[in-house]
Amino acid sequence: MPSRPVGTPTRGTTNPNRLRRMDRWIAATLAGRLRGADDPVAVDLGYGAAPWTAVELLGRLRTVRPDAEVVGVEIDPARVAAAVPYERPGLSFRHGGFEVPLPGGRRPLLIRAANVLRQYDESQVAAVWAGLCGRLAPGGLLVEGTCDEIGRRHVWVTLGPAGPQTVTFAARLGSLDRPSDLAERLPKALIHRNVPGERVHAFLTAFDRAWATAAPFAALGARQRWTRAAAALSDAGWPLTDGPRRWRHGEVTVRWEALAPGG
Structure with missing residues (x-):
């Protein structure tokens, strides 16, 4: 040591x-x-x-x-x-x-x-x-x-x-305008990769799109909108490893290889 x-x-x-x-x-x-x-x-x-x-x-x-x-x-x-x-x-x-x-x-x-x-x-x-x-x-x-x-x-x-x-x-979902607001908190391995052509950028772009599509659910609360957006990501083929039980906590977990640096 x-x-x-x-x-x-x-x-x-x-x-x-x-x-x-x-x-x-x-x-x-x-x-x-x-x-x-x-x-x-x-x-x-x-x-x-x-x-x-x-x-x-x-x-x-x-x-x-x-x-x-x-x-x-x-x-x-x-x-x-x-x-x-x-x-x-x-x-x-x-x-x-x-x-x-x-x-x-x-x-x-x-x-x-x-x-x-x-x-x-x-x-x-x-x-x-x-x-x-x-x-x-x-x-x-x-x-x-x-x-x-x-x-x-x-x-x-x-x-x-x-x-x-x-x-x-x-x-805390009430603090977000859109999911990509979280980009400023990406870990060091990913924060400089949030640019076009990189996987993490593609993911956050898709998440924002799903969030926008789920806008009608905002009347039921940000939690419902987030859950619907996460479900849409999963349906679109993003490899999420969790489900509604964790989404309701304001979380989404995705497999590393879907976001790993390298485009």
């Missing part, structure tokens, strides 16, 4: 409930693996200047697995020192970076890296993803993405040891 943490400090911006959409999706998606895990430990990587996101992640995972644990990992030692008073059984904080320094050789079932890679170059993302996935327990997941300051709009990629699997778009 490197003698110094791998990576650079983030801005540290954090707010209570900023990652609630991601957390709820994780708790639902990872539920079966959490219940079956011998060591249900998760890492909140780069939690920032305050420990709220780690505290909240623990609470949400424990609705599924009461003995789940969360380790907050931060590259800034001052942030770790500030978080230590919040430690309790199942919640701890460690100084580190992309090497994910868990004691005793433990491997996490989940690594959540929210708003961490935003400051890196796109060319660095694949290596970071590979390194983090190499730290996962068998069957584990890396969830990496970006959200706005108060968690209204969020896009994340889910990865396993074999690489990227899905991309999830999630929003």
Whole structure:
């Protein structure tokens, strides 16, 4: 293991409930693996200047697995020192970076890296993803993405040891004029690819078109309009991996290869 943490400090911006959409999706998606895990430990990587996101992640995972644990990992030692008073059984904080320094050789079932890679170059993302996935327990997941300051709009990629699997778009639907408003929150691997000729641009264009077609359902609420638009995307052949139950939460998840860079 490197003698110094791998990576650079983030801005540290954090707010209570900023990652609630991601957390709820994780708790639902990872539920079966959490219940079956011998060591249900998760890492909140780069939690920032305050420990709220780690505290909240623990609470949400424990609705599924009461003995789940969360380790907050931060590259800034001052942030770790500030978080230590919040430690309790199942919640701890460690100084580190992309090497994910868990004691005793433990491997996490989940690594959540929210708003961490935003400051890196796109060319660095694949290596970071590979390194983090190499730290996962068998069957584990890396969830990496970006959200706005108060968690209204969020896009994340889910990865396993074999690489990227899905991309999830999630929003407080009342904050959107159209689905492509989420483009500003695309993860680093995709944000510069939202241009004509790239798959992610084609997807967001199709989503906007479906949203416009579903305009008559706006009278029933944004949730109904979003659900109808998502159904239209699925009918058009976009490989969505979820269905109405998750769409009603303001989410849509699509297979990575449908959006991957490369046109």
